[in-house]
């Protein structure tokens with residue numbers, strides 16, 4: 001068999017797996033209303049800009065881990081590690097750089113502008129005065145003021161759209177919807193894929209409907225591979241968009257090599273390599289031009305210089321992409 005017919009076969013098989021994933025996934029709840037919100041958000045932001053001259057850039061930031069349900073009426077699931085801190089922090093910096101952000105996040109994970117609030121439950125920030133009126137505790141006042149101010153500003157300007165997911169099915173259906181909706185923006189759109197996405201799943205049609213019974217003894221279950229949708233994003237959904245994926249490893253010795261492989265294999269514009277234990281201190285940006293190590297400065301978030309560098313690279317991408325292609 002020639003190498004070209006072999007690659008055609010594997011491409012064909014991959015597309016079948018993608019088709020199977022979407023055809024058998026449970027229907028996305030609120031599909032119509034999400035689609036409407038998305039359309040309105042893109043219309044509003046793709047025509048607006050600070051000086052009215054150029055298109056505002058829109059970035060889709062994915063954040064948090066996807067779950068893999070083991071039962072259709074889900075009691076148990078497999079989870080992916082991610083607190084959502086990277087996505088939430090990066091969203092704040094993209095907004096600061098004038099981007100409109102579609103924040104695709106796992107329910108219950110960190111939110112933009114809420115990272116400065118204390119770890120204590122929100123109620124700990126408030127107290128009752130002698131007349132039983134609620135007021136913010138003095139020690140938390142500055143953090144709460146900043147959070148409320150930034151949140152309201154993003155809301156009023158209509159530059160932050162938050163879309164939640166829980167399962168791998170919801171995440172990939174939403175990512176596909178967003179990518180196709182952003183396609184017309186060409187190079188002005190960016191994908192910043194910080195979510196921790198499941199590599200294995202139980203296809204809906206082979207999944208038990210009811211709670212799996214423990215009386216049946218040890219559980220023997222075969223998981224199917226989730227097709228890496230990065231290829232679909234680059235080839236079909238939004239081919240001109242600027243795409244950044246992440247590579248997470250726990251073994252530093254293989255991290256950079258795996259990031260370089262992912263860059264080539266999925267034709268990404270950049271891959272951010274990070275190690276689980278040091279992810280808040282150091283990351284390496286791997287691009288076709290080389291590797292740049294970024295370290296956190298004292299008192300700063302690592303996402304600040306990271307986003308700054310990516311914004312620069314995105315500008316170069318926009319300038320280098322012929323328009324109206």
Ligand code: PMT
Pocket residue numbers: 064081082083084085086087193194195196197198199200226227228229230244245246247248249274276279
């Ligand atoms: O949220 P925090 O606690 O702050 O942590 C941040 C982080 C460590 C989760 C983040 O920086 C990070 O590295 N996210 C990506 C984690 C991950 O899933 O890595 P991966 O090597 O398994 O996947 C690489 C890329 O392929 C990811 O961009 C993912 O979006 C994509 N992918 C993965 C699996 C799959 N089936 N399809 C995909 O497209």
